[in-house]
Amino acid sequence: xxxDFKAKAAKTPSVYGSIIGSAQDAQHVQEVQEAPRPQPVQAxxxxxxxxxxxxxxxxxxxxxxxxxxxxxxxxLKGMSITKYVNDLVEQDRAxxxxxxxxxxxxxxxx
Numbered sequence: 331x332x333x334d335f336k337a338k339a340a341k342t343p344s345v346y347g348s349i350i351g352s353a354q355d356a357q358h359v360q361e362v363q364e365a366p367r368p369q370p371v372q373a374x375x376x377x378x379x380x381x382x383x384x385x386x387x388x389x390x391x392x393x394x395x396x397x398x399x400x401x402x403x404x405x406l407k408g409m410s411i412t413k414y415v416n417d418l419v420e421q422d423r424a425x426x427x428x429x430x431x432x433x434x435x436x437x438x439x440x
Contacts, residue, residue: 400414400415
């Protein structure tokens with residue numbers, strides 16, 4: 331005669347119940363993380379992966395100290411090195427707007 335395991339199985343706790351219960355307990359223990367802050371949209375937009383939509387590019391060489399500075403400061407500000415350098419150029423262009431316009435008209439007359 332075969333053993334009856336149904337009665338014995340009914341008395342033991344379910345393995346799946348303990349797994350689900352421990353996973354639910356773990357969810358209560360997890361810390362709530364703050365939502366990431368959205369970054370302002372770049373005025374020039376994204377061109378990566380878009381056929382025929384490319385921004386002008388240049389290849390630049392930096393000293394080791396300057397490159398390290400760019401990496402640290404751009405990461406601190408939460409932006410790419412390209413965005414950080416573009417912001418610096420934008421600020422400088424605003425400061426030197428009159429000189430830029432004068433130089434531009436001078437080069438056109440030549």
